[in-house]
Amino acid sequence: MIRPARSLALAALFLASSAVSAAAQAPAPREIPDGFVLPGPAPTGAAPAMPAAPAAPSPTPAPAGAPAGAPVPSTGSAAPSQTFVIPGGASTTRLTTGGNHPHDWPCVQRRIERVDERQVWTGPDLDTAEAAPRSDAMRALVATLSQRRVPLPEAEAKAVEFVTALPEDRRGAAATAIFADLFAQLNGERSQIMRGIERYGAKQQDLATKLREEIAALSALRSGGDAAKAADAQEALAWDTRIFEERRRSLTYVCEVPTLIEQRLFALGRALAKVL
Numbered sequence: 001m002i003r004p005a006r007s008l009a010l011a012a013l014f015l016a017s018s019a020v021s022a023a024a025q026a027p028a029p030r031e032i033p034d035g036f037v038l039p040g041p042a043p044t045g046a047a048p049a050m051p052a053a054p055a056a057p058s059p060t061p062a063p064a065g066a067p068a069g070a071p072v073p074s075t076g077s078a079a080p081s082q083t084f085v086i087p088g089g090a091s092t093t094r095l096t097t098g099g100n101h102p103h104d105w106p107c108v109q110r111r112i113e114r115v116d117e118r119q120v121w122t123g124p125d126l127d128t129a130e131a132a133p134r135s136d137a138m139r140a141l142v143a144t145l146s147q148r149r150v151p152l153p154e155a156e157a158k159a160v161e162f163v164t165a166l167p168e169d170r171r172g173a174a175a176t177a178i179f180a181d182l183f184a185q186l187n188g189e190r191s192q193i194m195r196g197i198e199r200y201g202a203k204q205q206d207l208a209t210k211l212r213e214e215i216a217a218l219s220a221l222r223s224g225g226d227a228a229k230a231a232d233a234q235e236a237l238a239w240d241t242r243i244f245e246e247r248r249r250s251l252t253y254v255c256e257v258p259t260l261i262e263q264r265l266f267a268l269g270r271a272l273a274k275v276l
């Protein structure tokens with residue numbers, strides 16, 4: 001028979017070993033190249049780092065007859081936002097937009113229209129590479145380096161290996177031409193992704209407006225005592241809110257892509273510049 005004290009000790013040992021195993025299996029965070037700094041001006045509409053906690057605002061009562069979990073409009077000088085709650089208060093989704101920005105930019109990351117070559121390349125002026133000849137091997141290398149599925153350390157190694165295999169008097173021109181083509185390709189790809197993110201954000205804005213209208217309609221139906229129509233409206237509202245939430249979660253990952261491209265340009269530019 002196992003004594004209680006010994007049983008507790010065995011249980012504690014089991015829990016500790018399980019925690020260590022889970023921690024060992026957790027995915028490692030993505031590494032950011034040393035010295036990388038996001039290019040461009042400070043983010044528009046972003047809160048300052050480590051702000052002091054503001055006083056909690058007094059709650060605003062929901063309109064009379066509003067359904068449980070109906071949105072309460074926010075007040076203040078912050079960027080306009082809408083808060084939607086699934087009827088019953090089970091889940092909350094907030095959509096905040098930069099009111100002073102002309103674009104539908106839904107990401108918390110700063111919006112940079114175009115990466116400045118001077119912030120990712122320390123070698124010769126890229127304009128000097130326009131007349132440099134491009135071999136098939138150079139074009140193939142640029143195509144490989146631009147693929148984000150190729151791990152960054154592997155891409156850096158391929159770039160360095162290619163340039164160092166050339167005669168020393170050709171390395172500078174070749175490295176500059178390679179990065180010029182890589183910069184043009186990735187910067188263009190990044191711009192296309194940003195346009196897609198803005199379209200995505202605009203659709204979220206439209207869906208947010210639709211949710212607000214559905215909540216108001218549901219409130220009116222409940223006030224009028226039409227239980228059947230209110231039930232249908234509540235089901236539609238819950239479905240649209242679920243779609244909004246799923247899109248919001250997807251947007252979190254999509255918003256990282258422009259920054260990942262900037263990091264890739266910075267790391268590959270640094271690797272190529274070192275072998276000039």
